Amino acid sequence: ILNERTRRQPQSKHCLGYPVSIFFIVVNEFCERFSYYGMKAVLVLYFKYFIGWDNDLSTTIYHTFVALCYLTPILGAIIADSWLGKFKTIVYLSIVYTIGQVIMAISAIHDITDTNRDGTPDNMTFHTAMSMLGLILIALGTGGIKPCVAAFGGDQFEEHQEKQRSTFFSIFYLSINAGSLLSTLITPILRAQECGIYSKQSCFPLAFGVPAALMVVALIVFIAGHNMYIMESPKGNILLQVMKCIGFAIRNRFNHRSKQHPKREHWMDWAEEKYDKLLIAQVKMVLKVLFLYIPLPMFWALFDQQGSRWTLQATTMDGNFVSKKQTHIVNPILIVIMVPIMASAVYPLIKKCGLNFTPLRRMTVGMLLASLAFVAAALLQIQIDRTVPNFPSSSQTQVKFLNLENTPVPVVVEGQEPFVVPGFNVSSHNGTSNSIKQFLKENNKWEFSDELFHLQLNDITEKPNQGMNAIRFVNGFRSHLNFSVKSDHLGPIAPLQASDYFSVTHGKYVFTIENEEGQTCHYILQLGFGSSYTVLIPNTFTFGESCTENIKAIQDINPNDIHMAWQVIQYFLMTCGEVVFSVTGLDFSYSQAPSNMKSVLQAGWLLTVAVGNIIVLIVAEAGSLPEQWAEYVLFACLLVAVSIIFAVMAYFYTYMDPAEIEAKFMELEPDDKKRKELEMMTKDNLAYVNNETSNNTDVKQTKI
Numbered sequence: 001i002l003n004e005r006t007r008r009q010p011q012s013k014h015c016l017g018y019p020v021s022i023f024f025i026v027v028n029e030f031c032e033r034f035s036y037y038g039m040k041a042v043l044v045l046y047f048k049y050f051i052g053w054d055n056d057l058s059t060t061i062y063h064t065f066v067a068l069c070y071l072t073p074i075l076g077a078i079i080a081d082s083w084l085g086k087f088k089t090i091v092y093l094s095i096v097y098t099i100g101q102v103i104m105a106i107s108a109i110h111d112i113t114d115t116n117r118d119g120t121p122d123n124m125t126f127h128t129a130m131s132m133l134g135l136i137l138i139a140l141g142t143g144g145i146k147p148c149v150a151a152f153g154g155d156q157f158e159e160h161q162e163k164q165r166s167t168f169f170s171i172f173y174l175s176i177n178a179g180s181l182l183s184t185l186i187t188p189i190l191r192a193q194e195c196g197i198y199s200k201q202s203c204f205p206l207a208f209g210v211p212a213a214l215m216v217v218a219l220i221v222f223i224a225g226h227n228m229y230i231m232e233s234p235k236g237n238i239l240l241q242v243m244k245c246i247g248f249a250i251r252n253r254f255n256h257r258s259k260q261h262p263k264r265e266h267w268m269d270w271a272e273e274k275y276d277k278l279l280i281a282q283v284k285m286v287l288k289v290l291f292l293y294i295p296l297p298m299f300w301a302l303f304d305q306q307g308s309r310w311t312l313q314a315t316t317m318d319g320n321f322v323s324k325k326q327t328h329i330v331n332p333i334l335i336v337i338m339v340p341i342m343a344s345a346v347y348p349l350i351k352k353c354g355l356n357f358t359p360l361r362r363m364t365v366g367m368l369l370a371s372l373a374f375v376a377a378a379l380l381q382i383q384i385d386r387t388v389p390n391f392p393s394s395s396q397t398q399v400k401f402l403n404l405e406n407t408p409v410p411v412v413v414e415g416q417e418p419f420v421v422p423g424f425n426v427s428s429h430n431g432t433s434n435s436i437k438q439f440l441k442e443n444n445k446w447e448f449s450d451e452l453f454h455l456q457l458n459d460i461t462e463k464p465n466q467g468m469n470a471i472r473f474v475n476g477f478r479s480h481l482n483f484s485v486k487s488d489h490l491g492p493i494a495p496l497q498a499s500d501y502f503s504v505t506h507g508k509y510v511f512t513i514e515n516e517e518g519q520t521c522h523y524i525l526q527l528g529f530g531s532s533y534t535v536l537i538p539n540t541f542t543f544g545e546s547c548t549e550n551i552k553a554i555q556d557i558n559p560n561d562i563h564m565a566w567q568v569i570q571y572f573l574m575t576c577g578e579v580v581f582s583v584t585g586l587d588f589s590y591s592q593a594p595s596n597m598k599s600v601l602q603a604g605w606l607l608t609v610a611v612g613n614i615i616v617l618i619v620a621e622a623g624s625l626p627e628q629w630a631e632y633v634l635f636a637c638l639l640v641a642v643s644i645i646f647a648v649m650a651y652f653y654t655y656m657d658p659a660e661i662e663a664k665f666m667e668l669e670p671d672d673k674k675r676k677e678l679e680m681m682t683k684d685n686l687a688y689v690n691n692e693t694s695n696n697t698d699v700k701q702t703k704i
Contacts, residue, residue, distance in 0.1 A: 023225070039104060100140075107131040107134060245283050277665050281665050285592065290604055298639050303612070310377065359587065366576075372573045406423045407423050464503060473498065473511075476541070536552045585605055595662060
């Protein structure tokens, strides 16, 4: 390990107290994050609709990829701090990253293997293999440069520029979310376009190609500023030295575990017999911070559910606010707003009030805000559950009667009170349906007269997915009828028959009803989100100006009536928590790291994100609680408990100045080396004397 920090002085000037070089770093980070989040925004759709995987496999591969992206930073940190340095590591792994993005774009070109030109690839193995190769390269690239870029930006500041460096990390985090915001807005639009050589399909090549182009821009911008950067020289294989030092300390402590050996101030001090005090002090600093990282993955376990549980929650709500496929843009929008507010208004105000809002206290507050976000999500879920139909359980049966005649029909059920199904033109008590519903246990039997039934229909047993609406038509007319909406034709429906359910999005729809003679009737239906309708055509139906008067749309499942705007509360709380937790954590990790291990500690910070994703995967695989709101409450309680533990750990934490500690031990290092050399010489002399004594004893014994 080199004792001095070898820094290449920049040739650029400062602007407003900040190094000009950080402009290139911030722009690079913006483009790289655009590339990453843009690709990730359509990745699950690519798996499902292009590769053809089901929801479970698509989700598993997606989360595995995300976890891998946050596991590889430790590899990039080792390469940067031990071998290439941060600048070369970022450049080389960015090239790998760019190649991976290009491979992903190529894997999405269906025309490559579409030999029969039907729009479907004929060799899906090729596309799957290419996409997996691309994702592995992307994970290596994005994960490898994650700890290096933030630490490299911090290296551009001198020791006296602590305030500017803290502001830089806020701007750096702002650039991350700005890139995320734009990419998650743009790439779904690009995917929705149709492109192809022989046949037009969803344009995944364009959706992956634009992020690849942005990665090329990121690489070029970063290299363009190379003459202005302050570059730290790599310090050797730091991680290996640290692991050896820790291992030796543990073994030495175990070998001297008896009471006759005096205790030492810190268990790492047992490595003093072999390693320099400077290295031991640096290891102590790293272990001290890593110990604080232990509770942090739980925050990310909640945070990352914005893209899963909260998105699924949005699909059960009224979506006249933002596209359900783009609900995750709320977080980056709020980040862009909240980061400057926190940095320029909230923190200075707290400081003026005389409160010592230390970094670890900020992080504790961030965790508690995330817990409150999940409490808000649970309260919202309770309101949503009240609007969901009471579907029969596995031990129950639901029976629905539809009377297409004008006269009421009495129904007698064994073991039940007789009841009457009103005529078609008579509304029921709720004004929407003339059906009667009963819920019976499995061992009960329904017995009816055979002439009561003309048609048996199977209802859907859950709300339509993604806020879609399920529509079906029942033809009670005396002749065949054709049904169509826009350009979709449902085909002819025979008398006393019904169509299958078909799905449409929200909005105003005009359904065209046509008989065999070419007469038409246009029926208008305004649809919300997540509803189901059975449209009844009675035997009294006639074509003409008043044709729609006798048509009745029975609302089987009510539309979502809880507005999606209510989710802004939980997103706001989570965003505030993220700002005070994540931005502060990045700065804290850098400021408390030794000069030769900053990237390693940044990688440790990112590793907590990976562990948080793994926690979500474990919970998803292990199953969930029966009620979604209960799961939200469970996660909130877990994070509150973890926050309390973290607050206690933070209370006993003593902030360090790594540069001051390193300078102190550098002054003592020459004397320490001389002492160790003297001890080694003494041990060698003692060994020599013992050896001579042993030889003389052997000679005397031989003479005897």
